[in-house]
Amino acid sequence: MRPELPQFQPRDPGYAERVRASFALQQAMRLIGAEIPVVEPGYTEIHLPFKAEISQQHGFVHGGVVGMIADSAAGYAANTLTPADTSVLTVEYKLNLVAPADGERLVARGEVVKPGRTLIITKAEVFAIRDGKWTLCALMQQTIMAMHGKKERAA
Numbered sequence: 001m002r003p004e005l006p007q008f009q010p011r012d013p014g015y016a017e018r019v020r021a022s023f024a025l026q027q028a029m030r031l032i033g034a035e036i037p038v039v040e041p042g043y044t045e046i047h048l049p050f051k052a053e054i055s056q057q058h059g060f061v062h063g064g065v066v067g068m069i070a071d072s073a074a075g076y077a078a079n080t081l082t083p084a085d086t087s088v089l090t091v092e093y094k095l096n097l098v099a100p101a102d103g104e105r106l107v108a109r110g111e112v113v114k115p116g117r118t119l120i121i122t123k124a125e126v127f128a129i130r131d132g133k134w135t136l137c138a139l140m141q142q143t144i145m146a147m148h149g150k151k152e153r154a155a
Helices: 015-025 027-032 063-079
Strands: 035-040 043-049 086-097 105-114 119-130 133-148
Touching: 015 035, 015 063, 027 063, 035 063, 043 063, 063 086, 063 105, 063 119, 063 133, 105 133
Parallel strands: none
Antiparallel strands: 035 043, 043 105, 086 133, 105 119, 119 133
């Protein structure tokens, strides 16, 4: 079930295209096979199908990969609310792994908690989905820095 989200107004009418273009620049997301199918004001989802190359020794998706998609989902949720000339950068995050990431796919839901001009507070939940059952496997709180006038660059 989708969470009830606060109503935020984007400052850039082209926010969704800008966020998707930024996501396409992330070689790390491409490497693990992640996608960003949901981009809404203050909210994004990153979906990640299971593949053996991202698993750890017990066969679960590695906790570092769980952190990657939580970080990106919440960071892009923040980016939906920034002006068109602004990129974002993670300042810090706290991740709790609450269950094994044991699923056919993972979904990271990133959400803005408190938007600000320079600092944006976000959160993310990551779910492991197996046989239609959603299991919460991680919770994250994050601080994002809005970098006004700073363009992104491809590797």
